[in-house]
Amino acid sequence: MKKLLLLSLVSLFFITSCSEEPVESLTNDTELQALKVESAKAELLTFIRGNNINSILRSKETLLKSSNTKSSSIQGINRSNIADYDHYNSIVERVINGDDYECDLTELDYYVQSIIADWDDNDRFLYSNLGASIVFDAAYVFDNVDGGQYYGPEGQFTNQMNRTYKDLLRFWNIPTDILLRDAHGNVFNDLETVTNLLLLYGYSPEDAAYLAELMQIVYGSDKYDNFKHPLLTFNAFAARADDFWGTPKKIVMGDGLLTAYEDLGYGDVAPQTILAHEYGHHVQFAKNVVFLGTPESTRRTELMADAFAAYYLTHKRGATMNWKRVQQVLEVSYSIGDCGFLSSSHHGTPNQRRKAAAFGHNIANNTKKKGKILTAEEFIELFEDELPTLIAPDNLDDDLILE
Incomplete structure (x- = not known):
């Protein structure tokens, strides 16, 4: 199976070179590349379905228990055990899977729909797995x-x-040893990094190298905007050490x-x-806010983070947004x-999130001493009351926001 892509391309070259009447469409570089991409995609799909595996970055316990386990029987937890990571993935998955919505679609939902309009079921399956x-x-x-x-493509x-x-870093009263990192789709062009990651997922060295090469071909294609398709990097998250x-x-x-x-006009x-x-x-991590992983707990911590953000963005010693x-x-x-x-990644309804941001804005906007920054402890206490x-x-109350 590993040699299928290479053999198919060699066979294609042999056929087009030896035929008495060359087929111009097959000698066209663009179409040859398209055939290469489709062949790579087919091999990826065959491998995934044959091994019943998706992307799983395993926990310490699973790694220790299954160091000799074949890739086809890996069990583990996705490293996305981080609320925002799960949340943004769920936005994409609910569009990809066409699940019923319990409330109105937002601009972001419609945006995701628009950028996968040309995807078929195989594209969706490959991306999800x-x-x-x-x-x-x-x-x-x-x-x-x-x-x-660098941030942005x-x-x-x-x-x-x-x-x-x-x-x-200077606004909130917490330790500042936090690393800000970028995430770009061109990581698929880094075969060493992707291969090493696949080894952590539990693939054999041979399979890891093989899959990394196939993904390089597929995600570097036009359909995925040459590694720049938004869904390859549609996330943001915070993680503890x-x-x-x-x-x-x-x-x-x-x-x-x-x-x-940026495309929606909010850049x-x-x-x-x-x-x-x-x-x-x-x-929240620094101030020992409790994360229980339940829908209600996650909603609380996410709405609190929305309020934190709006407070900073509005504050005269923060981003001072008008x-x-x-x-x-x-x-x-x-x-x-x-x-x-x-869902354990429930972040609050659209209205609840807007109301939480409005609350943070109002706290900053209505502070009598414009230069005073509340401590994190003080802000958390106000939020819990609200x-x-x-x-x-x-x-959403129209008079909730004060100019």
Whole structure:
């Protein structure tokens, strides 16, 4: 099976070279490349279905118990045991799988639908099983050194991200040993990194190298925008330090999510909003906010991070956004809401997320001493008092926001 791609291309060359009447369509470089891509995709699909495997970065316990386990019987946990990672994946999965929605679609949902309009069932299956998590698992495990980062496919958000990050480090009263890392689809062009990651998933060295080469061909194709398709990097998350993996405290920002908001017209505010939200999780980590992994607990911590973000973005010693830009922040918060009430990655409904952001804005905007920054402890106490109102089953109040 490993030689199928090579043999098919050799056979194709032999046929086109020896036929009495050359078939021009097969000698065209573009069409030859398309055939190569389709062959690689077919091999990936065959392998995945034959081995019943998807991308699983295994836990310490699973690695220790199954060091000699064949790849076809791997069991483990996805390293996406991080609420935001799961949440953004769920946005894509609910569109890919066509599940019923319990509340209105948001701009982000429609955006995802639009960028996979040309995908067939095989494309969706391949992405879900061996594509969605590769870039972020690689960033989580391997990208542990500061320097050389750029944000956005062309680096268009780099200055914006770096300024906001430095500002957040001085704004909140927590330790600042947090690494900000980028995530780009061109990791698929790095065969060594992808192969090493696949080894952690439990693949044999032969299979890992084989699959890495096939993914390089497929995800480097036009359908995936030559490694730049937004869904290859459609995520952002905050993670604690992990002694087993040797990873520091970290925030990872994917190109795809930044591109999506740029395309939707929020490029001026979304990068800061998302980064401030992820930094809010590190505030929670530092202040021992409890994460239980239940729908209600996750909703609480996510709405709190939304409020943290809006407070920083509005504050006179924070990002000092004006009212027009704050309104855009509220729309960003609204667009990433969900109605997965029974999901452990439930982040709150669109209205609840917008209300949480509005709460943070109001706290900053109405502070009598404009230069005073609340401590994280003070802000958390205010939020806990407000939480029942934020999640109450009512419509968004028009007078909730104060200019």
